[in-house]
Each structure stands twice: as structure tokens, then as C-alpha cells.
Amino acid sequence: MYRLLIADDHPLFRDAISRTLNLAVADGSTPEYELLQAASLEEALSVIAHHADSLDLLLLDLDLPDSHGLEGLARLREEADWLPVAILSAHEARETVLEALALGAVGYLSKSSSAQTLRDALARMLAGEVYVPAQLMRAAPRPAPLSASSASASSAPASSLPVPPPAPQLAPSLSDAEFARRWQTLTTKQRGVLERMVLGESNKMIAWQLGVAETTVKSHVSAILHKLGVASRVQAILLASHALPAVSGPSEASAAPRRETPRSSAHE
Numbered sequence: 001m002y003r004l005l006i007a008d009d010h011p012l013f014r015d016a017i018s019r020t021l022n023l024a025v026a027d028g029s030t031p032e033y034e035l036l037q038a039a040s041l042e043e044a045l046s047v048i049a050h051h052a053d054s055l056d057l058l059l060l061d062l063d064l065p066d067s068h069g070l071e072g073l074a075r076l077r078e079e080a081d082w083l084p085v086a087i088l089s090a091h092e093a094r095e096t097v098l099e100a101l102a103l104g105a106v107g108y109l110s111k112s113s114s115a116q117t118l119r120d121a122l123a124r125m126l127a128g129e130v131y132v133p134a135q136l137m138r139a140a141p142r143p144a145p146l147s148a149s150s151a152s153a154s155s156a157p158a159s160s161l162p163v164p165p166p167a168p169q170l171a172p173s174l175s176d177a178e179f180a181r182r183w184q185t186l187t188t189k190q191r192g193v194l195e196r197m198v199l200g201e202s203n204k205m206i207a208w209q210l211g212v213a214e215t216t217v218k219s220h221v222s223a224i225l226h227k228l229g230v231a232s233r234v235q236a237i238l239l240a241s242h243a244l245p246a247v248s249g250p251s252e253a254s255a256a257p258r259r260e261t262p263r264s265s266a267h268e
Contacts, residue, residue: 001032002126003054007044007072008037008061008088013111017059017088020115021122030119041067041075048080055083056126057106062089062096070096070103077104086125097132098241101234107131124202130234132200179243185227193220197233198241 004021008014014037024030036051038044041064048055058076062069076085086107087100097108107125109118110133121131174182186194189210196206203221207214221233230236 001034002056002122003034003036003051004057004059004122005036005038005044005047005051005055006059006088007039007041007064008059009039009063009065011039014039017118020118024115024119030123033122040065041072045076045079048083052080052082057122058083058085059088059109060085062087062091070099073100073103073105084125086121086131098238101130101132102238109133129202130237131202132237134200174239174243176243179239182228183243186224190220190224190227193217194224194236194240197221197224198237 006014006017014035018035018037021030021033021035025032036047036055038047044058044060048058060072060076062072064072067075073085073087076083081104084106085104086109087097087105088109088111089096090111092110100108107121107130109121109131113121113133117133121133124131183191189212192210193206196209201209203214203217207217210217221236225231225233225236228236228239230239
């Protein structure tokens, strides 16, 4: 059984998530879940302290009564960095998604997601993957990410605002020229895989779309990380999402006709 915690200040929404998971367990499509609930960041931290040995994942809303934007995620990274945290929010700006990943989130889900999407995302995150819906990664950039540092800027005088610490850099900072050089070391298939990683697709989905084995995709991912000089999938996504538009058009692999999307199970 997995033990999850949801931090959201709307009881009806928390109950809806609980019912969704219970229905999935009842029809045998997912493993069993126990869902703990919190209505604020402080309450979530208290629950975490009491269940530190058994929590598997926290679903965090970005608009809690005692935290706004990504400041709650930043605090959780400081006080409970062992606990995987996924964002479950109505905010869908691409910059917010990328900033959440940079702060250490293991996934980002829109509150408009379907029940099946929620179940699939939980299965992937609990399996150690990072989950970001493709539509959020494809979204056009918006001017103002919902960051911890900007959350209170509109309501407080400039002179009274504390200087926020810099967000952690999960991916190396590269010039366009250096990224272009590393990009050229990737094979055509590796470029196609990287482009689909940026769109939020899982290894299984990439394999399906490209018509190759999932083990082949995993090998490509390992080679991509090595050639880009990064240590994780998240770092590769963060780096490429900023630099790819400047150096590439659609690669041969990425531009291949998309296959019909398969039915996905909760264990994909």
C-alpha cells in the first residue's frame, strides 16, 4: 500500500481525489492507496513529521492559506527533502512547471486532468519517474511564472521585500553555442528522443511513437545524459527546453508520423 498526502485548502477537491483513488483500487486498476489530507502548509509539515517513515508522495497545491506560489515547495525541499513532492495546481504556465522542476518537484499535474491521467501520473511518479503532461510543456511561454520570489511582490512595498535566495540550478548553464555543440554530438534518433522528453513523454510512450523497444529508448536516454553532461532526466529536460528552439527544427525521428496513442494502464 502507498501512503500519499494531499495539501489543498478545498475539502471538496481533496475528497474528490480520495474518491478517484478509491474507485481505481476497487476496480483493480491500481495498487492500494491511503490518502492523508492537509489544508495548509503547516498542517502538511505536521503530518509529514508524524508519518516520516511511511509517506511515499506529497501532492501540493500552489495556493495554500499560508503559502503562495512555489514558496511552499521551496520550504518542503528545505525541511523534508527526502519526500517526493508533485504539484497539483490550476496554474499551467510553462515557466511555473519548469521552475517547479528546478526546485525538485517530481511531477506537475493540472487540476483539470482526468481521473485516468491522475492514476497514470501517480503510478509513474511512485515508480521513480518524473511526470509532466505534454500539453503543459508545449504551452507557449507566459511572461510571469508563479515563483516563490514573485508571489508577494504585488502586495508589498519594494523596500520591504526580502531578497530571496537563488533557485537551485539543477541543470548546467550553457551558452547557445555550447548547447549547439553538444546537440551536434547526438544522433538523429537521440535528438528525437530528447525532443519527446521535453514534451513530457515517458520512455514507454516514446518507444511507441518511434516504433522501437523501450530498452532502446532507455539506452538513448543514458547516452543523451552523458553527451549533454547532465546527471538526470530532469536536468536534460530543463536544459533542452530552454535551448532547443534556438538550435533545431524537428528531427527526423521526432517528425515521424505519430502512432495512435495506446490505452495506458496505471502501471505504465
